[in-house]
Amino acid sequence: MARKQRGATAHGSSKTADNGDGGHAEHFSLLLESSDDEAPEEVTFEDSKTQALRSMKDALDTVRREKEQLKEKRRRRQELFQEQKKRRLLPADVLEEIDSSSFAKKQKPSDDKAEEQQQEEDDEEEEERGKTQKKRSGKLAHARNLKGNYTVATVKERSSATFQQQVAQDFIQSRLYGPGSCRTTNNELLSLQNKKGRNQSAAVQFVKKDWASKERAKAEKMKKRWIHKQQVHSC
Amino acid sequence: MGEFTVHRVRFFDYMPSAIRAMAFNPRTERLAVARADGAVEIFNFADNYFQEKVIPGRDGGTVEALCWVGPRLFGAGLNGAITEYDLENLRPRYSVEAYGGPIWTVSGDSAGTMLAVGCEDGTVKMFEILDETIRFQRNLERQKGRIISLSWHPSGALIAAGMIDMIRIFDAETGRATHRLLVERGAGASKSREVVVWSVVFLSDHTIVSGDSAGKVQFWDGHTGTLVRTHLVTKWDVLALAVSQDESSVVAGTSESIVVQFQFISSTVGRQDNEWVRTRTFKNHSHDVRALVHTETAVVSGGMDTQLVVRPLLDKVEKNTQESSLRKIAFPHRSLVCCAKKAGLLLFQFPEHLELWRLGESEGHGRAGDSLPVKRKPEKLIHLKRKGDDHIRCSAVSPCGGWLVYATVSGVRLYRIQHDNNNIGVTKVSKLPKSLCSAHQLCFSSDSSKLFAASGLSSVVVVALDPLECKHLHTLRPKSGSRQPVHLLCVSDDGKWLASANTDCEVHVYNLKKMKLHCKVPVYSSCPTAIGINPVTSNLVTVHADQQVFEFSLQQKEYTEWSRRLQQRGLHPVWLQRDTPVAHITFNPRNPAHIVLHDVFMLCIIDQSLPLPEARTPLLNQMMLRSLPEAERSRQSHAFKICKSFQHLLSMTLLDDQSLVAVERPLLDIVSQLPAPVRQKKFAT
Numbered sequence: 001m002a003r004k005q006r007g008a009t010a011h012g013s014s015k016t017a018d019n020g021d022g023g024h025a026e027h028f029s030l031l032l033e034s035s036d037d038e039a040p041e042e043v044t045f046e047d048s049k050t051q052a053l054r055s056m057k058d059a060l061d062t063v064r065r066e067k068e069q070l071k072e073k074r075r076r077r078q079e080l081f082q083e084q085k086k087r088r089l090l091p092a093d094v095l096e097e098i099d100s101s102s103f104a105k106k107q108k109p110s111d112d113k114a115e116e117q118q119q120e121e122d123d124e125e126e127e128e129r130g131k132t133q134k135k136r137s138g139k140l141a142h143a144r145n146l147k148g149n150y151t152v153a154t155v156k157e158r159s160s161a162t163f164q165q166q167v168a169q170d171f172i173q174s175r176l177y178g179p180g181s182c183r184t185t186n187n188e189l190l191s192l193q194n195k196k197g198r199n200q201s202a203a204v205q206f207v208k209k210d211w212a213s214k215e216r217a218k219a220e221k222m223k224k225r226w227i228h229k230q231q232v233h234s235c
Numbered sequence: 236m237g238e239f240t241v242h243r244v245r246f247f248d249y250m251p252s253a254i255r256a257m258a259f260n261p262r263t264e265r266l267a268v269a270r271a272d273g274a275v276e277i278f279n280f281a282d283n284y285f286q287e288k289v290i291p292g293r294d295g296g297t298v299e300a301l302c303w304v305g306p307r308l309f310g311a312g313l314n315g316a317i318t319e320y321d322l323e324n325l326r327p328r329y330s331v332e333a334y335g336g337p338i339w340t341v342s343g344d345s346a347g348t349m350l351a352v353g354c355e356d357g358t359v360k361m362f363e364i365l366d367e368t369i370r371f372q373r374n375l376e377r378q379k380g381r382i383i384s385l386s387w388h389p390s391g392a393l394i395a396a397g398m399i400d401m402i403r404i405f406d407a408e409t410g411r412a413t414h415r416l417l418v419e420r421g422a423g424a425s426k427s428r429e430v431v432v433w434s435v436v437f438l439s440d441h442t443i444v445s446g447d448s449a450g451k452v453q454f455w456d457g458h459t460g461t462l463v464r465t466h467l468v469t470k471w472d473v474l475a476l477a478v479s480q481d482e483s484s485v486v487a488g489t490s491e492s493i494v495v496q497f498q499f500i501s502s503t504v505g506r507q508d509n510e511w512v513r514t515r516t517f518k519n520h521s522h523d524v525r526a527l528v529h530t531e532t533a534v535v536s537g538g539m540d541t542q543l544v545v546r547p548l549l550d551k552v553e554k555n556t557q558e559s560s561l562r563k564i565a566f567p568h569r570s571l572v573c574c575a576k577k578a579g580l581l582l583f584q585f586p587e588h589l590e591l592w593r594l595g596e597s598e599g600h601g602r603a604g605d606s607l608p609v610k611r612k613p614e615k616l617i618h619l620k621r622k623g624d625d626h627i628r629c630s631a632v633s634p635c636g637g638w639l640v641y642a643t644v645s646g647v648r649l650y651r652i653q654h655d656n657n658n659i660g661v662t663k664v665s666k667l668p669k670s671l672c673s674a675h676q677l678c679f680s681s682d683s684s685k686l687f688a689a690s691g692l693s694s695v696v697v698v699a700l701d702p703l704e705c706k707h708l709h710t711l712r713p714k715s716g717s718r719q720p721v722h723l724l725c726v727s728d729d730g731k732w733l734a735s736a737n738t739d740c741e742v743h744v745y746n747l748k749k750m751k752l753h754c755k756v757p758v759y760s761s762c763p764t765a766i767g768i769n770p771v772t773s774n775l776v777t778v779h780a781d782q783q784v785f786e787f788s789l790q791q792k793e794y795t796e797w798s799r800r801l802q803q804r805g806l807h808p809v810w811l812q813r814d815t816p817v818a819h820i821t822f823n824p825r826n827p828a829h830i831v832l833h834d835v836f837m838l839c840i841i842d843q844s845l846p847l848p849e850a851r852t853p854l855l856n857q858m859m860l861r862s863l864p865e866a867e868r869s870r871q872s873h874a875f876k877i878c879k880s881f882q883h884l885l886s887m888t889l890l891d892d893q894s895l896v897a898v899e900r901p902l903l904d905i906v907s908q909l910p911a912p913v914r915q916k917k918f919a920t
Contacts (some may be wrong), residue, residue: 161315165295165313165314168337168381169297169313175448175472176523178911180424181471182471182914182915183912184911184912186907188914192871192920195918196920
């Protein structure tokens with residue numbers, strides 16, 4: 001069997017080298033030739049034994065390596081989950097505060113600053129809903145740190161009912177405002193009304209002071225630049 | 236007369252919600268309007284189109300269709316449940332899950348026994364209407380595709396359902412689908428797009444009228460299932476259809492903001508070969524028309540531009556009368572702004588949050604019509620988000636600016652506000668009495684010691700304010716036992732009287748020192764839209780939906796002399812022809828003879844010491860008076876002084892320091908934030 005394999009590979013390489021029309025015929029003849037002429041090669045018992053042992057060892061090695069890899073992966077995942085779980089729980093001092101309070105609805109002491117009060121209310125909300133938003137502070141040893149700041153938040157449970165509702169709303173939205181609906185902007189509608197009205201006036205973005213502020217700022221800059229250029233040219 | 240510095244407030248970003256569905260009850264003459272945020276409003280068409288009741292919506296609760304069954308109102312939305320509304324307590328009474336996915340349409344049969352809903356999963360579900368609830372009966376044959384619209388045949392035996400690309404006729408007894416009417420797709424590029432039958436109407440002679448997304452209104456024969464006539468009305472969608480009671484006129488509303496009328500008449504006079512002919516076109520909207528109702532005398536339309544338009548048909552009403560005028564209802568008929576008079580703060584009520592602003596300051600004096608420079612800009616002090624999913628129903632701030640309260644369908648929340656030099660602190664008062672579970676109207680006493688909340692059965696709950704725990708003091712009940720909700724509450728400045736008005740047109744006055752009912756004002760046929768108690772004379776002034784003004788003396792328990800004179804003379808015709816109701820009454824502390832009122836388009840000061848206007852002299856004579864010399868002026872001036880400089884007024888109050896606060900919301904600002912309209916190519920643009 002080894003010989004056949006070796007024979008086949010040898011002839012395979014020559015086949016590719018040939019690349020001719022008589023490939024098939026040649027291939028057959030070559031095979032026959034090899035099987036007729038050559039004597040079976042000698043393979044010693046030790047050689048085959050060592051080879052077999054080697055292959056077995058290799059197989060065992062791969063299995064062991066795979067097991068180790070899997071273990072490693074599992075360990076990493078477990079660590080990640082524990083880390084996340086730790087971060088999900090509120091900091092120890094807030095937990096203490098909650099524990100020490102009575103069972104009835106307690107009144108938080110009023111602070112003077114509105115922000116602090118809002119934060120406390122937010123905390124109350126957080127413990128009610130179990131939602132946290134925290135920035136990723138340190139780097140985890142085994143995790144990749146993607147560029148930029150990002151927050152981790154638990155996703156609110158979405159039941160199938162809300163999914164269906166979303167699909168229905170998307171349906172209406174796409175039929176009325178989706179592609180092919182030929183819509184324009186309110187600005188254009190009002191500007192056309194201005195143009196065709198009894199007292200004709202300019203388009204709405206020029207009439208109303210606080211509309212299209214970005215475009216207005218850009219236009220101002222352009223105007224200044226143009227004036228400056230004119231002055232430079234004239235000088 | 237008086238000079239006032241006016242704070243012109245335009246930073247209230249009030250944004251109304253689009254109208255999604257409407258239903259008219261011809262027996263009680265009430266129109267129910269469902270908005271995109273889930274709120275349901277009831278308009279009384281018999282009482283000058285007054286917006287009587289508002290049921291607030293909730294997050295995620297859309298209403299796709301409304302339906303009256305007798306005096307009961309049912310609504311269904313994309314959350315898959317059918318809701319019955321309690322019109323006495325202004326909340327949803329109960330919800331029944333239909334288990335068919337989002338519900339697109341709901342319709343009751345003419346007998347009032349069955350309710351059919353069209354669902355996303357392709358089933359038409361039949362519910363039996365019982366006394367206290369509705370109960371699922373059975374499904375009709377399930378179809379492959381969502382059921383977008385439904386219509387019962389007047390006999391109750393057949394149902395026409397509009398789906399995608401077709402209309403199905405069901406037999407209501409057996410539940411089988413008998414006919415299938417295939418609707419043609421649009422021409423050209425829209426051939427590849429499926430056509431959605433947005434609306435169907437089943438007439439008693441078995442004609443089916445359908446409006447679809449290809450812009451056609453088609454008339455079908457229901458017996459044979461064949462197409463009789465097609466009218467291509469618009470390039471965009473036909474979104475709504477409505478038929479008149481006598482089935483001689485059908486109106487169709489489109490995305491192009493036009494409403495087209497078809498009438499069943501013969502093309503030549505005298506002959507009897509009637510057919511459906513397109514007659515009138517109404518162009519009263521700027522954005523899509525999504526809901527239509529055909530009453531006996533008018534066509535009512537509403538859509539994405541949030542305005543409710545009532546167009547009387549000129550062949551049913553007399554021309555050139557008050558009845559035949561076009562009505563556009565764009566702003567709510569109740570006040571969304573509360574002013575803390577002593578502290579100079581304004582509270583704005585939005586459906587999902589409250590904003591508390593401090594008014595700006597200016598200095599210097601000027602002549603009439605000048606703009607004074609602003610020394611300190613108005614600033615937003617508090618932005619308070621509501622807890623839970625329900626929208627805010629009513630809110631109030633105390634005159635000293637120290638207390639803030641709001642109520643939703645599920646509860647009342649009270650907050651204490653602390654002002655420390657530059658800091659504002661908001662604390663919630665957690666211990667509230669159990670009787671304060673829900674309120675229809677809220678009002679603080681002028682010394683900020685008590686809170687008045689109007690709750691069920693027209694009663695008023697009085698609560699003593701305390702930062703730690705508020706105690707229930709008393710519940711004031713009217714003797715009439717009316718079940719209608721209270722929509723107006725007003726307390727006098729000296730803390731002695733409390734007046735409440737409910738939608739049964741009753742006004743009750745309570746004596747707060749003795750904590751009992753003092754008297755009930757004689758019932759007038761029209762609902763009161765604003766009430767106020769004069770701080771000096773203790774007279775109760777009421778203005779009603781038909782623009783009548785009354786003054787009632789609380790000490791003598793009878794109408795005052797001035798009020799009798801006004802009724803004898805009659806109000807000026809221009810005053811009676813105004814189409815927006817008076818939303819707020821306030822008084823001038825320096826001059827007890829002044830009554831200051833406003834509606835959306837005008838501000839009026841009634842001076843009781845001046846003579847009443849004659850019917851033939853012009854009512855709006857302020858500009859003319861200014862040009863006259865002093866002597867002439869005193870001869871020509873009359874009691875009603877109207878100013879139209881500020882529009883559109885959402886609220887107007889008089890502060891203690893003789894300055895007026897006018898909260899305006901220009902219509903242009905609202906239109907600019909609406910969704911996109913269709914692109915219409917007009918000649919020469």
